[in-house]
Amino acid sequence: MVEMKNVNVHYSSGVDALVDVNLRINDGEFVFIVGESGAGKSTLMKLMMRELVPSSGRVFVNGYNLSKLKGNRVAKFRRSIGVVFQEFRLIQDFTVYENVSFVLRIADQSGKYIRQRVPYVLNLVELAHKAKSRTKELSGGEQQRVAIARALANDPGLLIVDEPTGNLDPKRSYEIVGLLKEINRCGTTVVMITHEHELVRYFGGRIINLDKGTITFDETIGGNDENE
Amino acid sequence: MRTSNVSYLVKKGITSVWKNFVMSFASFSILLVSLLQISIAVLVMTNIDIIMGNIEDMNQISIFVVEDITDAQLDHIKSVLNNNADLTDVQYISPDEGKIRFNENLGEYAEIMEYLEENPVPHSFFARVKDIQRIRPVVTAVQSIDGVEEVRAPYDFASALQNIRKTFSVIVIGVMATLVLVSIVIISNTIRSSVFARRNEITIMKYVGATNGFIKLPFFVEGMFVGVVAGAASWGLTWFVYDSIFSLFTDNFTLWEMFGFFNLIPFDGVCWTVLGINCAAGALLGAVGTIISMGKYLKV
Ligand SMILES: Nc1ncnc2c1ncn2[C@@H]1O[C@H](COP(=O)(O)OP(=O)(O)O)[C@@H](O)[C@H]1O
Ligand SMILES: [Mg+2]
Numbered sequence: 001m002v003e004m005k006n007v008n009v010h011y012s013s014g015v016d017a018l019v020d021v022n023l024r025i026n027d028g029e030f031v032f033i034v035g036e037s038g039a040g041k042s043t044l045m046k047l048m049m050r051e052l053v054p055s056s057g058r059v060f061v062n063g064y065n066l067s068k069l070k071g072n073r074v075a076k077f078r079r080s081i082g083v084v085f086q087e088f089r090l091i092q093d094f095t096v097y098e099n100v101s102f103v104l105r106i107a108d109q110s111g112k113y114i115r116q117r118v119p120y121v122l123n124l125v126e127l128a129h130k131a132k133s134r135t136k137e138l139s140g141g142e143q144q145r146v147a148i149a150r151a152l153a154n155d156p157g158l159l160i161v162d163e164p165t166g167n168l169d170p171k172r173s174y175e176i177v178g179l180l181k182e183i184n185r186c187g188t189t190v191v192m193i194t195h196e197h198e199l200v201r202y203f204g205g206r207i208i209n210l211d212k213g214t215i216t217f218d219e220t221i222g223g224n225d226e227n228e
Numbered sequence: 229m230r231t232s233n234v235s236y237l238v239k240k241g242i243t244s245v246w247k248n249f250v251m252s253f254a255s256f257s258i259l260l261v262s263l264l265q266i267s268i269a270v271l272v273m274t275n276i277d278i279i280m281g282n283i284e285d286m287n288q289i290s291i292f293v294v295e296d297i298t299d300a301q302l303d304h305i306k307s308v309l310n311n312n313a314d315l316t317d318v319q320y321i322s323p324d325e326g327k328i329r330f331n332e333n334l335g336e337y338a339e340i341m342e343y344l345e346e347n348p349v350p351h352s353f354f355a356r357v358k359d360i361q362r363i364r365p366v367v368t369a370v371q372s373i374d375g376v377e378e379v380r381a382p383y384d385f386a387s388a389l390q391n392i393r394k395t396f397s398v399i400v401i402g403v404m405a406t407l408v409l410v411s412i413v414i415i416s417n418t419i420r421s422s423v424f425a426r427r428n429e430i431t432i433m434k435y436v437g438a439t440n441g442f443i444k445l446p447f448f449v450e451g452m453f454v455g456v457v458a459g460a461a462s463w464g465l466t467w468f469v470y471d472s473i474f475s476l477f478t479d480n481f482t483l484w485e486m487f488g489f490f491n492l493i494p495f496d497g498v499c500w501t502v503l504g505i506n507c508a509a510g511a512l513l514g515a516v517g518t519i520i521s522m523g524k525y526l527k528v
Contacts, residue, residue: 049435051435051528071440072439072440072441075434075437075438075439075440075442076437077437078435078436078437079436079437080437083435083436085435089432089435089436090432091428091429091432091433092428093247093429102433102436102438103436103437105233105236105237105442106433106436106437106438106439106442107437108229108230108233110230110232111232150436
């Protein structure tokens with residue numbers, strides 16, 4: 001569960017990225033966060049993974065009060081969620097396999113489990129054949145899919161994805177969102193940030209619209225895929 | 229943490245040495261040069277100190293007694309000298325012994341002595357002044373003993389040597405402090421830029437939930453590995469350089485011995501100590517330097 005209470009984020013550059021945001025996302029939901037570039041979507045995501053703490057207000061995720069987390073409890077919290085960053089944040093010198101296996105090492109999984117799990121998640125994003133490639137040799141779209149595989153590796157209860165289709169062609173975009181929907185059906189809460197309205201209209205679900213740092217719309221709409 | 233994951237991190241640290249070869253090599257070279265400089269400086273300076281000690285050991289005074297000395301007077305002088313707390317190694321030299329020594333010093337000219345009817349060498353004593361700084365009062369005291377004719381002491385030499393030694397200790401402290409300081413600055417800069425090159429890697433690890441310890445361990449191993457290799461290499465080089473200097477002096481030993489070049493430390497004698505210290509210092513500088521440089525990238 002994600003809960004924000006009277007959250008404001010003021011950057012030292014003078015920008016008010018979020019203004020009095022109140023929000024609650026229950027376990028098992030699939031939520032699209034939409035809005036124009038610069039609306040504060042990534043800032044919202046950074047709050048959810050405790051990359052940022054709000055200037056004022058409180059953020060709770062999976063029972064953690066994020067403003068109060070310190071030291072290795074931050075690490076423990078981050079391991080309990082999966083995040084796909086808008087700029088991927090993959091370790092360029094690692095192979096694809098290592099980028100994914102690394103988070104399993106962090107979670108102290110056994111070598112046996114790691115050897116099964118990594119090919120499994122790479123297969124979900126159709127990158128099993130690139131396991132041994134160096135990450136920096138991949139295209140933007142491929143790196144984006146590695147980032148998704150890494151976020152899925154630890155089978156998190158909450159998955160936050162920031163513009164996961166930004167570098168993908170339309171066909172692949174639909175496949176990825178389909179995959180996220182599938183994961184959501186298995187019980188994972190998914191928060192997907194996007195500015196691609198067609199995708200949102202196609203899949204439907206709960207949609208939160210951000211505009212200049214404030215929530216202007218928060219409703220559930222029906223999608224096309226359910227009508228099919 | 230599972231042992232399999234610990235050994236993964238250790239392995240990761242060692243493979244990082246090759247993956248980041250340019251940076252590892254830079255750290256290695258800097259550590260090598262610093263450790264080499266410092267160990268050579270320590271060895272050379274220790275030797276200079278030994279040499280000065282050797283020269284200072286020539287703190288011998290010679291005491292010659294009056295010609296018509298009685299046995300009672302001789303015994304008196306002997307006991308006064310032996311009871312003087314400032315003196316050690318008091319040695320009585322009879323005229324016959326004195327003659328033999330004199331002959332030895334004369335070498336091939338010794339036969340000159342054979343032409344003399346009487347032994348010209350007086351009864352004498354040799355003694356060492358424990359603290360060369362007290363040489364003047366000691367000589368005055370000895371001179372006043374009944375029956376003492378003359379006391380010879382290396383005054384000028386003693387005071388000159390004292391000054392040199394004082395100056396030398398100041399120089400040693402200055403040189404060592406500068407070397408250590410400069411080394412630390414250069415080493416930390418090198419390591420810092422090597423960590424800087426990988427700051428993204430560090431912050432990404434933090435973002436996906438790695439603890440500081442988990443991130444630090446491979447870097448620690450890597451820094452330590454580079455440090456130990458640099459320590460071992462600097463040991464080998466120190467050995468070579470030092471032995472070259474050492475043989476310069478020992479090749480002409482008798483000549484140098486006159487100037488106090490004896491009891492020099494042979495490398496074999498300190499071989500393992502130097503290896504141990506260099507590797508330990510390298511490991512410490514490498515590992516600790518790396519961990520300290522990582523600090524700010526871990527705060528995300
Ligand atoms: N680290 C930062 N420092 C200063 N301003 C920032 C920073 N990150 C984002 N901003 C600003 O905050 C606003 C919201 O940014 P962001 O949350 O990235 O928007 P979005 O993801 O919706 O495009 C923008 O005006 C952006 O320029
Ligand atoms: Mg964004």
